[in-house]
Amino acid sequence: xxETVISLENILLKFPKKQGLFAFIAGLVKSNKKFxxxxxxxxxxxxxxxxxxxxxxxxxxxxxxxxxxSGIYPPDEGECRVKGNISLLAGLGTGxxxxxxxxxxxxxxxxxxxxxxxxxxxxxxxxxxxxxxxEFIDEPIRxxxxxxxxxxxxxxxxxxxxxxxxxxxxxxxxxxxFKEKSTNRIMEMVEEAGTVVIVSHSFGMLSKIxxxxxxxxxxxxxxxxxxxxxxxxxxxxxxxxxLEENE
Numbered sequence: 001x002x003e004t005v006i007s008l009e010n011i012l013l014k015f016p017k018k019q020g021l022f023a024f025i026a027g028l029v030k031s032n033k034k035f036x037x038x039x040x041x042x043x044x045x046x047x048x049x050x051x052x053x054x055x056x057x058x059x060x061x062x063x064x065x066x067x068x069x070s071g072i073y074p075p076d077e078g079e080c081r082v083k084g085n086i087s088l089l090a091g092l093g094t095g096x097x098x099x100x101x102x103x104x105x106x107x108x109x110x111x112x113x114x115x116x117x118x119x120x121x122x123x124x125x126x127x128x129x130x131x132x133x134x135e136f137i138d139e140p141i142r143x144x145x146x147x148x149x150x151x152x153x154x155x156x157x158x159x160x161x162x163x164x165x166x167x168x169x170x171x172x173x174x175x176x177x178f179k180e181k182s183t184n185r186i187m188e189m190v191e192e193a194g195t196v197v198i199v200s201h202s203f204g205m206l207s208k209i210x211x212x213x214x215x216x217x218x219x220x221x222x223x224x225x226x227x228x229x230x231x232x233x234x235x236x237x238x239x240x241x242x243l244e245e246n247e
Contacts, residue, residue, distance in 0.1 A: 002047035005083045005164060005195050006069055011042035012077035013068060038064045039219045042078070051196040053206040053227065055234055056216035062199040065216070066090065066166045069197065084163030084194065087113060089186065091168075092153030098142040102133055102152050105141050109156045123159040130185070131155040132178070151178060158185050165193035169200055203231050 014035040039061050046052050054062045067073045068080055070088040096105045106127055110120035120127075128137050131151040141149065167186065190196050190209065200206055206213060206227060213230035215223040223233050 002049055003083070004045050005048045006044070006046035006197070007081040008042050008044045008069070008078070009080075010078040011039050011068060011075045011080060012037070013039040013064065013073060013075050037219055039068065039075070041220055042068075044214065044221065044224070046195060046197065048195055050211045051190065051198070051209050053210040053213040053230075054197065054199045054216060055201070055203070055206065055213060055230065057238075060216040061219040062216055063090065063168050064219075066168050066197065066199060070166055082164065085114070086164040086166065087157060087160075087162035088166040089154070089157050089168065089189075090166070092150050092157060096141050096149060096153075099140055101140055102131075102137040102144070102148075103128075106137075106152060106156050109153065110159075113157060115160055119160065120156070127152075127155040127159050130158075130181075147178065151182075154182050154185065158189055161189065161192050163194045165189055165196045167196065167198040167200070203234075207231060 014037050017034040017036050042065065054065060056062050064073065066088060067090075068075055069082065070086055071080075071082070072088070097108060100108065103124065106124065107117055107120055110123075111117065128134075131137070131148075131154075133148060133152060136144070136148065137152075144152070167190075190198070198206070198210070210227045212224060213227045214221055215225075215230045215234055217237075223230055225233075
């Protein structure tokens, strides 16, 4: 069996629930915070070279699980172990500074993703070319459209190939003319990466590329199996009304 590169053992993660002003004031007096369980009883091993899909209704914990694997969210209980450098494609452009130029933000965003300044400077010509921003690369980000920001974010995130690639619903970003190009770039990354974990509602695509699929519900893994089995179970449970969106 291939080497295990991602190991999750009994992961539990809770978030504080949002409270109104009255509840907040009462909480200050009583000091009793309420929590929402985002992930519970998560145990999973992913092997080198695997492509793993994660499916489920909105709010079931898919994106949260990716962020635990990437190290953004430390679990409250349990252990997450990862072997290899990792890149998360999600929320492209998070951390952009509106007053800095696209070029400056490319370096900033790359540092957030864990790349050194020297390494990303070497990649800047490739980033600029792929983004198709032209002279706008030296204009402030505040002048960019949402599509232009997405282009720059993807160009940076995909410039350096990670050993472990995490993808959260970012296929086909940008305006219509850029969608095919961005989808092709991401699929190239999938083919070249050692290990891939992908969250998507594109079941047709997942059934073609994934070795296994995780089906989640209410923060827990309810099935881990071959793509056809997992997708079939999703639809069967949805038809019976068993799949529910988390509040």
